[in-house]
Amino acid sequence: MLFKFAIIRTENFMTSKNFRFTRKTRVIAMLVVPVTVLFIGALLATQFMHGAARAATSNVKQPSAQVRNYTFYIRDNWMKMPDGQRIYVIGYTDKPQGAAQVPGPAIVVDQGDTVNVTVINDKASLSNNFPNAAGNLTTAPLQTVDGLQLPSELDKEIGAGPIAKSGQNWQKVSYHFVAQQPGSYLYHDATPMHAQMGLYGALTIKPKGILSRAYPGAPPYNKEYTFVLSDMDSDAHKSTYDNLTKGSAAVDWTKYHPNYFFINSKVWPDTMMDSNDSLNVTVGQTVLVRLINAGSEVHMMHTHGHHFQVIGANGQKLAHPYYKDTLMLAPGETADISLFLNKPGRYMFHDHIEANTTNNGVYPGGMMTMININLPNGQNPVAMPDMGNK
Numbered sequence: 001m002l003f004k005f006a007i008i009r010t011e012n013f014m015t016s017k018n019f020r021f022t023r024k025t026r027v028i029a030m031l032v033v034p035v036t037v038l039f040i041g042a043l044l045a046t047q048f049m050h051g052a053a054r055a056a057t058s059n060v061k062q063p064s065a066q067v068r069n070y071t072f073y074i075r076d077n078w079m080k081m082p083d084g085q086r087i088y089v090i091g092y093t094d095k096p097q098g099a100a101q102v103p104g105p106a107i108v109v110d111q112g113d114t115v116n117v118t119v120i121n122d123k124a125s126l127s128n129n130f131p132n133a134a135g136n137l138t139t140a141p142l143q144t145v146d147g148l149q150l151p152s153e154l155d156k157e158i159g160a161g162p163i164a165k166s167g168q169n170w171q172k173v174s175y176h177f178v179a180q181q182p183g184s185y186l187y188h189d190a191t192p193m194h195a196q197m198g199l200y201g202a203l204t205i206k207p208k209g210i211l212s213r214a215y216p217g218a219p220p221y222n223k224e225y226t227f228v229l230s231d232m233d234s235d236a237h238k239s240t241y242d243n244l245t246k247g248s249a250a251v252d253w254t255k256y257h258p259n260y261f262f263i264n265s266k267v268w269p270d271t272m273m274d275s276n277d278s279l280n281v282t283v284g285q286t287v288l289v290r291l292i293n294a295g296s297e298v299h300m301m302h303t304h305g306h307h308f309q310v311i312g313a314n315g316q317k318l319a320h321p322y323y324k325d326t327l328m329l330a331p332g333e334t335a336d337i338s339l340f341l342n343k344p345g346r347y348m349f350h351d352h353i354e355a356n357t358t359n360n361g362v363y364p365g366g367m368m369t370m371i372n373i374n375l376p377n378g379q380n381p382v383a384m385p386d387m388g389n390k
């Protein structure tokens with residue numbers, strides 16, 4: 001079992017404190033009104049992380065388990081691509097007035113922590129038109145291939161949530177689990193097409209009392225990166241927007257044909273513009289990369305110049321780590337890879353499916369970034385490559 005996961009409460013989200021439902025209204029609402037339910041991560045995670053790191057270094061004692069509280073809102077946004085295209089997305093944010101973040105805010109916690117996540121879907125335009133069947137959540141608020149053990153009460157409690165007010169579906173749902181197993185996980189909306197629109201993010205559980213290792217006994221790292229991989233069909237996303245705002249025909253997702261491929265929702269060359277989306281190290285350092293496939297397609301992550309050691313997969317430490325230079329991740333899979341970067345220079349790191357290294361059919365683009373290995377003086381012996389249209 002990876003987690004104990006249980007809903008601690010499901011609340012109606014209402015504007016009037018005194019507003020009450022009759023039993024009949026409630027039953028009708030339960031039957032008629034689809035519930036939008038979602039699950040999320042947090043911006044404060046890095047602050048928690050740093051706090052935990054300080055505590056662990058300044059104190060010989062094991063850090064005690066903490067309670068981590070997150071609140072996420074379902075919002076939409078337009079993501080701008082380097083070729084000028086804008087892609088409509090629906091995702092999570094921890095700011096009530098914020099736009100969707102894709103991927104959603106990272107949840108980074110320590111093993112043993114209690115995690116409370118409240119998801120609020122109070123935007124009428126989204127909650128009316130983009131509902132989620134509540135019961136679906138049982139399969140996948142935090143998905144791993146090994147599966148999350150969820151109690152059956154989850155269904156029932158979520159099912160009690162939906163309400164209708166003035167034609168709007170407003171909902172607030174809280175989840176609770178104890179982070180028991182160190183590793184890298186994907187959290188996402190349980191409805192695949194909703195996750196496709198951007199309702200996903202990374203969950204990291206750090207081993208209790210151990211710094212700079214993904215698992216007890218795993219190789220130590222100098223730097224850690226999380227790459228959330230995904231793919232999108234910009235036409236289908238636009239059609240979803242038209243469906244929500246103009247009532248045009250619903251998207252036929254069986255025609256899904258992705259034309260953008262992302263690392264942390266960036267495509268090449270934008271992956272090179274943020275130090276979180278490319279590796280930047282000094283020669284001799286070891287890097288941990290948490291690869292999380294939130295997309296609908298298989299991705300084949302390939303490093304030039306260096307083999308990497310696969311040390312974990314799907315939230316499990318591997319008993320027998322192995323070396324690869326191309327690793328396949330099915331949709332929903334995660335992998336923890338360790339790279340010892342001992343040769344100065346610049347090396348590509350990309351999806352080895354060539355079509356996935358394009359932006360709307362134009363190479364180079366897509367799921368591609370770089371490993372920059374600098375000399376101790378900070379210089380790199382290799383010039384930066386042509387950044388295409390940047």
Ligand SMILES: [Cu+2]
Pocket residue numbers: 302304348350
């Ligand atoms: Cu290559």
